[in-house]
Amino acid sequence: MTPAARAAAAIAVLDDWQAGKPAEQALTNWARGARYAGSKDRAAVRDLVYDVLRARGSCARLGGGSDGRALILGLTRLQDIDPEGIFTGDAYSAAVLRPDELAGCADRALVNPQDDVPAWLVDRLAQRAGGDLAKLLAALHDRAPLYLRVNTLKATREACLADLAAHGITAIADPRAATALEVTSGARQVKSTPAYRDGWIEPQDLSVQRAVLAVDWPKGPILDYCAGGGGKTLAIAALTGLRLTAHDAAPGRMADLPIRAARAGAVIDLCRTEDLPRAGRFAAVLCDVPCSGSGTWRRDPEAKWRLTPARLAELVELQSDILDHAAKLVRPDGQLVYMTCSLFHEENEAQITAFLARHQGWRCDAQAIETPLSASDGFFHAILRAP
Numbered sequence: 001m002t003p004a005a006r007a008a009a010a011i012a013v014l015d016d017w018q019a020g021k022p023a024e025q026a027l028t029n030w031a032r033g034a035r036y037a038g039s040k041d042r043a044a045v046r047d048l049v050y051d052v053l054r055a056r057g058s059c060a061r062l063g064g065g066s067d068g069r070a071l072i073l074g075l076t077r078l079q080d081i082d083p084e085g086i087f088t089g090d091a092y093s094a095a096v097l098r099p100d101e102l103a104g105c106a107d108r109a110l111v112n113p114q115d116d117v118p119a120w121l122v123d124r125l126a127q128r129a130g131g132d133l134a135k136l137l138a139a140l141h142d143r144a145p146l147y148l149r150v151n152t153l154k155a156t157r158e159a160c161l162a163d164l165a166a167h168g169i170t171a172i173a174d175p176r177a178a179t180a181l182e183v184t185s186g187a188r189q190v191k192s193t194p195a196y197r198d199g200w201i202e203p204q205d206l207s208v209q210r211a212v213l214a215v216d217w218p219k220g221p222i223l224d225y226c227a228g229g230g231g232k233t234l235a236i237a238a239l240t241g242l243r244l245t246a247h248d249a250a251p252g253r254m255a256d257l258p259i260r261a262a263r264a265g266a267v268i269d270l271c272r273t274e275d276l277p278r279a280g281r282f283a284a285v286l287c288d289v290p291c292s293g294s295g296t297w298r299r300d301p302e303a304k305w306r307l308t309p310a311r312l313a314e315l316v317e318l319q320s321d322i323l324d325h326a327a328k329l330v331r332p333d334g335q336l337v338y339m340t341c342s343l344f345h346e347e348n349e350a351q352i353t354a355f356l357a358r359h360q361g362w363r364c365d366a367q368a369i370e371t372p373l374s375a376s377d378g379f380f381h382a383i384l385r386a387p
Contacts, residue, residue: 170183217284
């Protein structure tokens with residue numbers, strides 16, 4: 001596919017998204033009907049769609065509208081690409097630009113990055129960023145880098161770097177986390193390498209790795225209460241060498257965890273909700289709770305456009321309920337570790353303050369947050385200590 005044809009495909013996908021289809025579903029529907037599109041074409045179209053979603057307001061301003069055609073026109077101007085080379089009118093490309101489109105706003109100086117997040121969330125981001133709101137918004141425009149976690153049960157960073165290099169993938173060791181590798185080229189080939197196949201590496205963001213490493217995990221039993229796919233479960237298992245217990249309110253989310261654990265050389269016991277009362281109490285319970293995902297908007301920019309005030313309020317209430325239930329599973333003097341991939345105060349520090357007000361005798365030993373300005377994603381963690 002030519003760049004013009006890829007842009008035309010992205011226009012169709014964005015129109016489907018505007019009509020209410022989730023972005024990934026719209027991309028899948030397009031790919032099913034575009035048998036001629038190879039893997040590089042599909043990846044390129046996806047990149048165009050997600051670049052627009054990261055900067056939707058700016059694209060709309062520079063493109064003069066909010067439909068797929070206007071958004072892609074705006075993106076070409078935002079990225080300093082000649083739009084007339086994209087809107088060619090040739091087969092499989094979008095129609096040539098009309099005079100009014102050519103005469104539209106092409107001055108990038110008029111772009112306001114605050115337009116690229118929902119207006120009701122700007123104050124929350126400003127509260128987190130302090131005087132660096134402009135820098136934070138600019139960072140949210142960028143694609144997030146791919147980070148890998150070295151599984152120290154099986155390999156060293158040096159061995160992983162050598163294996164990746166042998167398969168054409170460039171990565172560097174990040175000094176901010178002893179287990180972290182940043183992939184600088186060849187990211188889409190990582191899962192075809194022996195290092196991935198043999199469990200030496202797992203994709204995991206730098207901010208998450210730093211949070212896991214910041215906790216002094218006990219030698220007693222550890223429960224991952226909201227395990228999901230099990231990325232943090234496996235990270236803790238590699239760090240401690242312990243057998244862990246994993247639970248999720250929706251067990252289907254853990255379907256791949258046994259396979260991933262076997263590949264990683266970790267021992268993970270899955271526990272159903274109805275079995276938790278018989279599991280005893282734990283020296284540490286991790287709660288990586290459902291949240292707004294605002295720290296991951298570079299990876300999932302669609303999420304910021306889906307979020308509503310009502311949904312955020314529901315998430316805050318759910319987080320409180322999870323903390324209260326998980327606290328009952330912690331041994332005396334044990335740890336309750338709270339994590340979110342959110343930048344918002346009400347999902348992070350305010351939750352800790354409210355929890356301590358509800359639970360006499362508990363204390364907070366530590367809390368910290370990363371943002372895209374300090375690591376790669378936004379991520380919060382707090383370590384609560386039981387009486």
